[in-house]
Amino acid sequence: MSDKVLLDYGSGGRASQRLISDLFLNYLGNDELNRLNDAAELTMSGRVAMSTDSFVVDPIFFPGGNIGSLAVHGTVNDVAMMGAIPRHITCAYILEEGLPMDDLEKIVKAMGQAAENAGVTIVSGDTKVVPKGAVDKIFINTTGVGDIIADPAPSGDAARPGDAVLISGTIGDHGLTILGTREGLDFEAKVESDSAALNHLLVRLVQELPEVHVLRDPTRGGLATTLNEITVSSNVCCELVENSLPIRPEVKGGCSILGLDPLYLANEGKFLCILPEEYVEQALEIMQSDPLGKNACQIGRMTDANPGKVVLETPLGGKRLLNMLEGEQLPRIC
Amino acid sequence: MSDKVLLDYGSGGRASQRLISDLFLNYLGNDELNRLNDAAELTMSGRVAMSTDSFVVDPIFFPGGNIGSLAVHGTVNDVAMMGAIPRHITCAYILEEGLPMDDLEKIVKAMGQAAENAGVTIVSGDTKVVPKGAVDKIFINTTGVGDIIADPAPSGDAARPGDAVLISGTIGDHGLTILGTREGLDFEAKVESDSAALNHLLVRLVQELPEVHVLRDPTRGGLATTLNEITVSSNVCCELVENSLPIRPEVKGGCSILGLDPLYLANEGKFLCILPEEYVEQALEIMQSDPLGKNACQIGRMTDANPGKVVLETPLGGKRLLNMLEGEQLPRIC
Known part of the structure; x- marks a missing residue:
């Protein structure tokens, strides 16, 4: 050939x-x-x-x-x-x-x-x-x-007020890596895509937990856009705690240099898991026992305060509305 | 928008x-x-x-x-x-x-x-x-x-010596139309793509006939290439009768102007049906009763003469070997 x-x-x-x-x-x-x-x-x-x-x-x-x-x-x-x-x-x-x-x-x-x-x-x-x-x-x-195997299948319209919002690990890694590589930027610390197959971990969650309302991977548009889709479909409000968001320091650094918001950057090896508060501990235990979920944590919860909205609580106690991505931050990210 | x-x-x-x-x-x-x-x-x-x-x-x-x-x-x-x-x-x-x-x-x-x-x-x-x-x-x-719904499913390796080879209609229409349109050629007579969904007709064949060995649509590479694939997979010889091949006069004309062989042109609304000789009449009746199969006919048969080869019998009684398409006749045909 x-x-x-x-x-x-x-x-x-x-x-x-x-x-x-x-x-x-x-x-x-x-x-x-x-x-x-x-x-x-x-x-x-x-x-x-x-x-x-x-x-x-x-x-x-x-x-x-x-x-x-x-x-x-x-x-x-x-x-x-x-x-x-x-x-x-x-x-x-x-x-x-x-x-x-x-x-x-x-x-x-x-x-x-x-x-x-x-x-x-x-x-x-x-x-x-x-x-x-x-x-x-x-x-x-x-x-x-x-x-x-889940019955009913998790769905974007199944989040309920009172549910906890978990993320399986750090956000923004894939998006920043692609942009950095494309532009030939050399970050001080190593950043790499989180691209990975999450199915084995997800199957365990679905099999071992009595109830999982939503599973969704925050790819294009990032965490903020995906959560907006879910809050609209489910007619609930998502209240996020900014301090709880897992973001690698090197991703934070790269984003501030480039003027990007990690909340809107694509992820390719992370998922959101939304489920009743009572199963949080069990869910985190399962997630953290897998290398792909070792940084899993709770980042917020669903309420009925402002249906269809995603609200970020800042470290100083202020509240900021996170809109859906309006335009295109990064074409050809996946 | x-x-x-x-x-x-x-x-x-x-x-x-x-x-x-x-x-x-x-x-x-x-x-x-x-x-x-x-x-x-x-x-x-x-x-x-x-x-x-x-x-x-x-x-x-x-x-x-x-x-x-x-x-x-x-x-x-x-x-x-x-x-x-x-x-x-x-x-x-x-x-x-x-x-x-x-x-x-x-x-x-x-x-x-x-x-x-x-x-x-x-x-x-x-x-x-x-x-x-x-x-x-x-x-x-x-x-x-x-x-x-077929059991066993028709398969490219299931043709047998003695089988009849049927085509559901005229060949070369799609390939010539695409090339003509791309090059801005204006053929004297109207040629158009045969692009169509064949499933309703195919389901009838499979349901009403006791046995169908191969169903295959001769798309890229055309009839000659598809038959070569089948003869190799099934280890049989395909003997085609040139005079029996249904080709519209306008397609024949367009091909001779452009130096193309309709046997190698893509079709997007035709299929080959290979089945035991005894079911030919019934198969043609079903095919011809559907507008998408109205020009259906038998074009040859499978033998054990030269396994893996496709042989064309010319009107004068000569025989010509039809090879698989070697290079690329028409990129972006589908």
């Missing part, structure tokens, strides 16, 4: 087949994918969660991951947020003619490893190659399905 | 939500999509077919359809080729900053209509907006799931 991606590789003909067998099946192969039918044959039964995401992150390689691992984690997490065990994902590549094959191989390899860690199989795929300039390097779509 | 797509519309914040509620939910909405959770909750049972495709066709509007209707038809057809009833699809847009909102609306509207005609619901979605130049106008991924 050439050392760069050629248009021929997306033809559907012999060159496509070589790319599929030599690269994709090598890293992603399994009994179902290897059959190379137009569709995969799966066995699913009962309540199924299904979610799709296209990944357009720039740069495609960044500290803590690359577009391939991110594409697996993102969809696995979205499925798991429904209280589901992610089972299978599909994977569709759009490649720019001329993309170095080495880069593509690193990305595909990372997808294979991420899928293995998450315990999902990649069951069907698609590859398009477009002429130089029609896409920036590589975009990846992943779509996942999983078995819902 | 602006008359052009802005970066803000992909932020995950308030502007994204306006685009989703004013445009996407307006044309694609249903109970599940309207909940706007990270994933959809579906009920599936037993054997499930799942398929993904990204659509990068250029131009995005063409006689017979646009990228939106094509994206629905393509995935619905891939699911249906497994002998399955397509149920749900996801839909992920990658939009270029500056895309006219009128164009996006036409595309989304066409998707809604195509989904309704095919009887599938769009259950989950994703929208990314990338800066001008990072993608050419709009790319769409669709991923579909459906209930497999």
Whole structure:
């Protein structure tokens, strides 16, 4: 094969087949994918969660991951947020003619490893190659399905006054890393993306706790935007305590240099867990026992004070309204 | 909203939500999509077919359809080729900053209509907006799931010597239309894409015939490439009769002007049906009773003469080997 991606590789003909067998099946192969039918044959039964995401992150390689691992984690997490065990994902590549094959191989390899860690199989795929300039390097779509084990499934409209709001760890890491890498900034301390598959931890929470109202990952738009969506859907008020928000000092520092608010920065390995106050201790114990939740803590609670609003209590006792992100802070963050 | 797509519309914040509620939910909405959770909750049972495709066709509007209707038809057809009833699809847009909102609306509207005609619901979605130049106008991924009703499911490795090879209609229409439109050619006679959802017809075939070995849509790479894939997977020889191939005179004419071979041109509303000789009459009757199969006919048969090969018998009695497409005839055909 050439050392760069050629248009021929997306033809559907012999060159496509070589790319599929030599690269994709090598890293992603399994009994179902290897059959190379137009569709995969799966066995699913009962309540199924299904979610799709296209990944357009720039740069495609960044500290803590690359577009391939991110594409697996993102969809696995979205499925798991429904209280589901992610089972299978599909994977569709759009490649720019001329993309170095080495880069593509690193990305595909990372997808294979991420899928293995998450315990999902990649069951069907698609590859398009477009002429130089029609896409920036590589975009990846992943779509996942999983078995819902929570009954009822956690949902953005299920938060209730009195619920506690927990976060699984520090916020802003992914967003600041992407921006820093893109702009070639060299932060004093190391910052890296938190991109990770959260499904194993989420399944434990759903299985071991009697009740979980909302699970949601604060990706694009960050914690503030995600909480606004939830308060609107559930018609409750979220009262956050600023001092309780876990933010790495290096992320705080990077944000103040760049004029960014970590509350609006994307996360790719964190989740919000909203549940009745009485289960907080048990939930934090489960979360903190997992490396991906070791910094988990309570950051606020839901009330009926100002339905649809997110209010931040500052260290001096003042209150600040956190609006939903209005415009675009950072395009191509995921 | 602006008359052009802005970066803000992909932020995950308030502007994204306006685009989703004013445009996407307006044309694609249903109970599940309207909940706007990270994933959809579906009920599936037993054997499930799942398929993904990204659509990068250029131009995005063409006689017979646009990228939106094509994206629905393509995935619905891939699911249906497994002998399955397509149920749900996801839909992920990658939009270029500056895309006219009128164009996006036409595309989304066409998707809604195509989904309704095919009887599938769009259950989950994703929208990314990338800066001008990072993608050419709009790319769409669709991923579909459906209930497999055929047992065993038709498969590319299930053709047997003695099987008849049927095609549901004329070949080359889509490929020639796209190329003609892209190059601004004005053919004497009207040629248009055959893009269509084939699932209703396919379900009838699977339900009414005792045995169907292979169902496959000859998209990228055309009829010749698809038959090569099947002969290799099934280890059989395909003997085609050139005179029996249904090709519109205007497609034949356009191809000879442009130096293209219709056997290698993409189709988006046709399928190959490979089954035991004894069911040919019944199969053709079913196919011809549907407008999408009115030109259905037998074009050849499978033998054990040259396993893995596709042989074309010419009108003068000669034989020509039809290879798989080697390079790329037409990038961005779907």
